[in-house]
Amino acid sequence: MDAAQDIVRRLRLVVGDAAQVALHEPEFQGREKEYVSDCVQSGWVSSVGKYVDRFESMLAEYTGAKRAVAVVNGTAALHISLKLCDVQPGDEVLCPALSFVATANAISYCQAIPHFVDSERYTLGLDPRKLDGYLRKIVTLRNGVAWNRLSRRRIRAVIPMHTLGHPVDLDPLVEVCERFKIALVEDAAESLGTYYKQRHTGTIGRVGALSFNGNKIITTGGGGAILTNDDALADRAKHLTTTAKRAHRWEYVHDEVGFNYRMPNLNAALGCAQLERLPEMRARKRALALQFASAFAGCNDAKFFIEPQFGESNYWLNALLVPGGKVVRDHVLATSHESGLMTRPVWDLLPDLPMYQGHPQMDLTVARSLQKEVINIPSSARLAASAAERQAA
Incomplete structure (x- = not known):
């Protein structure tokens, strides 16, 4: 099992075995x-x-x-x-x-x-x-x-x-x-x-x-x-x-x-x-983040991004940091999509877009590194409920 396959395996521990899992879906269960x-x-x-x-x-x-x-x-x-x-x-x-x-x-x-x-x-x-x-x-x-x-x-x-x-x-x-x-x-x-x-x-x-x-x-x-x-x-x-x-x-x-x-x-x-319903959905998204953090504990090929200590995040889109550059990142993206998991890279840097090239900028070393490492993974609030149900069963 290569690194990308192991990452997909760990994702599946949380999101389950549905044929297709979206990146983020709206939820209409209230009024x-x-x-x-x-x-x-x-x-x-x-x-x-x-x-x-x-x-x-x-x-x-x-x-x-x-x-x-x-x-x-x-x-x-x-x-x-x-x-x-x-x-x-x-x-x-x-x-x-x-x-x-x-x-x-x-x-x-x-x-x-x-x-x-x-x-x-x-x-x-x-x-x-x-x-x-x-x-x-x-x-x-x-x-x-x-x-x-x-x-x-x-x-x-x-x-x-x-x-x-x-x-x-x-x-x-x-x-x-x-x-x-x-x-x-x-x-x-x-x-x-x-x-x-x-x-x-x-x-x-x-x-x-x-x-x-x-x-x-x-x-x-x-x-x-x-x-x-x-x-x-x-x-x-x-x-x-x-x-x-x-x-x-x-x-x-x-x-x-x-x-x-x-x-x-x-x-x-x-x-x-x-x-x-925001408090409930926020709680479930934070619970989902904890499940991902547990699934990726000890993983050398990807690190789950955790909120900074001075704040509490809504964990809108969960993220992995995958070292190794764009080639490794894109291999993980391709493998996850082939398995039915919708993942995506973070955005291209704004000064690299055609309409913003040549605009003033400082040294962007960290941003350029993150752009090659960040992968967003399925983050719908309902996934937390599904994972909890599987664990209870």
């Missing part, structure tokens, strides 16, 4: 049909309705944020979050090279410049200490604004992405932001239900962005949200995402360029039912 049907019968299916208000309230309560503003997807949430932090055309925004493309795309929507930074192995996310040393070499502060001495552009914000649901080490990053007068915008698209030192991700920066895509821990079909503890920012987020329309009983007055980004009531109805 989804009831709420969606109620929404349809009410006729309020677009961007106004009781479920949108309820969903925002539930999100704020669950995360501990003062306000939540529901939008059409996580990328829209990131886009507006950057605008709330006054990111202007030509500004630079720091973001991890190892991230989903939406992180950089949202920067581009502002006509700003993604500036790519390295990750750390302990979190899979942005490395705040390495970033601090890098910025000390390239930044000049003038009138409370960070300027890149090399490009002569302003560095307006930084976007840490909580990779695969694991929290970035935020306290030292907050110190970096304060030192260099840079806004902190959390990309918490993958980390609903994740905590950093008992604080929910997305609530520590000035603003945070969530995603409720079909493959996330809970889904609204398509959807996202902006989290903030600043009422003025939340009010402005609502205004911008509602085509910047001023309230009036009949007149159409739009006072700036806005965006048609509000979440429809229909999607919010689904989200309310999903949020009711």
Whole structure:
């Protein structure tokens, strides 16, 4: 048995012998049909309705944020979050090279410049200490604004992405932001239900962005949200995402360029039912992670990635670190797919994509190493229940 076959054997100890096992599937076992049907019968299916208000309230309560503003997807949430932090055309925004493309795309929507930074192995996310040393070499502060001495552009914000649901080490990053007068915008698209030192991700920066895509821990079909503890920012987020329309009983007055980004009531109805079950699904996903950790204990060919000690992860997508480079990684991917297990590599690095080649970047040694080692494995919450049932039997 070669290494790839042993990895598949260990995966099967947890996920069972089903012919096909998906990477991550949504689960609808609560009041989804009831709420969606109620929404349809009410006729309020677009961007106004009781479920949108309820969903925002539930999100704020669950995360501990003062306000939540529901939008059409996580990328829209990131886009507006950057605008709330006054990111202007030509500004630079720091973001991890190892991230989903939406992180950089949202920067581009502002006509700003993604500036790519390295990750750390302990979190899979942005490395705040390495970033601090890098910025000390390239930044000049003038009138409370960070300027890149090399490009002569302003560095307006930084976007840490909580990779695969694991929290970035935020306290030292907050110190970096304060030192260099840079806004902190959390990309918490993958980390609903994740905590950093008992604080929910997305609530520590000035603003945070969530995603409720079909493959996330809970889904609204398509959807996202902006989290903030600043009422003025939340009010402005609502205004911008509602085509910047001023309230009036009949007149159409739009006072700036806005965006048609509000979440429809229909999607919010689904989200309310999903949020009711979030604690249970999060618990099962964490239980599944423990089962994988046990299955890979003592394995020399793959290491199961464990949450950092300072946080609690939602384990959105479970991950293996497979040493040996891209050839070994791809052999594991091919072997697992041939056996019916859906696995996938982590994303290509953003500065390697054609539209972001040539953009500013620091040394990316760790991110390049991780990109060749990380394999995502089946992570649906229902797999934990199935594994528990097999163990009981």
